[in-house]
Structures are given as C-alpha cells and as structure tokens.
Amino acid sequence: MARTSSRERIIAAALDVCAAHGEDVTIDAVARMAGVTRQGVLYHFAGKGELRAAMLQTVLTRWEAEMSAVMRADVELVSVGARIRAYARVSSRGDLVPGESALFSQILSRPDEMAPYQVWVRRMFEAPRTVDGHARARLNTAWLAANSLWSALVTSKRQFSAGEVADILSVIDDLTRGL
Numbered sequence: 001m002a003r004t005s006s007r008e009r010i011i012a013a014a015l016d017v018c019a020a021h022g023e024d025v026t027i028d029a030v031a032r033m034a035g036v037t038r039q040g041v042l043y044h045f046a047g048k049g050e051l052r053a054a055m056l057q058t059v060l061t062r063w064e065a066e067m068s069a070v071m072r073a074d075v076e077l078v079s080v081g082a083r084i085r086a087y088a089r090v091s092s093r094g095d096l097v098p099g100e101s102a103l104f105s106q107i108l109s110r111p112d113e114m115a116p117y118q119v120w121v122r123r124m125f126e127a128p129r130t131v132d133g134h135a136r137a138r139l140n141t142a143w144l145a146a147n148s149l150w151s152a153l154v155t156s157k158r159q160f161s162a163g164e165v166a167d168i169l170s171v172i173d174d175l176t177r178g179l
Contacts (some may be wrong), residue, residue, distance in 0.1 A: 004078075006034075006036060006040065007044045008042065008058075009034045009035070009036070009052075009167050010030060010031075010036065010040070010041055010044055010045070010051070011054050011055055011102055012034075013030050013033035013034035014034075014051055014055050014099070015037075015055055015058075015059075015099035015100070015103065016033055016099060017029045017030050017033050017057070017067075018099035018103050019102060020036075020099075020100035022102045022105070022106075024050065025103040025106075026045075026048075027041050027042065027048065027051075029117060035115060047065070049110075049113060052103065052107060052110075053113065053116065055099075055103050056107055056113075056116060056117060057104065057157075059100055059103065059154060060116075060117070060120050060152065061146075063087070063090060064093075064124075066084075066086075066090045066175065067083060067086035067087055067090055070090060071083075071085075072084040073084045075124065077169070078126065079179060080124075080125060080126070080127055080139055080176075080179060081139060081142070081176030081178070081179035082173065082178070083124050083125060083144045083177075084125060084143050084146055084176050085141065085169075085172060085173055087124070087125070087143075087146050087177055088142075088145070088146035088149065088168075088169055088172045089169065090148075091147075091149060091150035091153070092149055092150070092153065092165050092168070092169060100154065101151075101154035101155060104117075107131045124129045125139070125143045127139045127140070127179075129170070131179065135179055136177065137174060138175045138179060139179055142172045142175035142176045145168065145171065145172050145175070146172055149165070149168055164175050
C-alpha cells in the first residue's frame, strides 16, 4: 500500500476542514487537521488560493477516475454523451468527499480561481462543433440536469427517492443516447 504524501494529507485535511467550516478554512486549521505545522502547509502551498486550486484538481481527478470506472473506459476515449451519463451516475451516488460542495461554493465565488473548473467542464462536456443544434441542446440539457442533481443532493435542497434518482438518470440517458 502506497504511503500518503504530506501534500496529499494536507489536501485531504483541507477538504475535511472545508466540510466542517465552509468559508472559514484557515491555514492553521488545515495544518492541525493534517498533523503538520503551518510552515508545513506553506511549504507545499503559497497560500489559501493555491491550496484551493490543489483541492479542486484533486476532486476533478477523482471524478474523472470514477467516471472512467463507471464507463470501464478512459474518459478521453468516449463520447460527450457517455461522459455526461457517467458524471450523472458518479454525482448521484451521494458518496462525495466531504467538503466538495463547500469548495465549489468558495471557488465559484472567486472568478480568478474558477478558470480551471471551466476548462475541465468544457473539456469533459462541451459538444463537438460537428454536432447539430438539436443534439447540442440535448447534451447541454443532460449536463445541466446531471449538475443540478449533484447540487441538489450535496446541498440537501431537495430529497429524492432512489426511484426518482433512477428516473432522472434514465432521462439523462435518453437525452444523450447516440451522442
């Protein structure tokens, strides 16, 4: 079993602190949770912005790995429709890393930190230029549904039964079929 690096431990701790305290993440709190000194955190990350960027990259990398596992294929080798279907399934499971929704809340309120997420979303879910307008609308609608489902589940804005989630996933499947 591979040993977790200090950097990985710090990122995991930061996500835990983010889950517990939302916007009130401090370098000191992350250091305490990770079992390192403040200087230990600052050795790896110049400040909270750089730490948030690393947290975001960790989450997006995990999502890609989980999407690949759902599809049993590399995300780069499948269609946008297949990626959306996989994303919907991964995001609807409810086994999210604590702190993800708080992290996204922080990043989305900081336009200068949002660019990596926007690039990832375009790379993963943007319809190819060769797709016609109606097909593009189907892909966009399916992605919006998958993303909104994730948002509703992580914020508990709305409770869905397992059957309702399955029905939503079925609609996403229908929208992305053949795309």
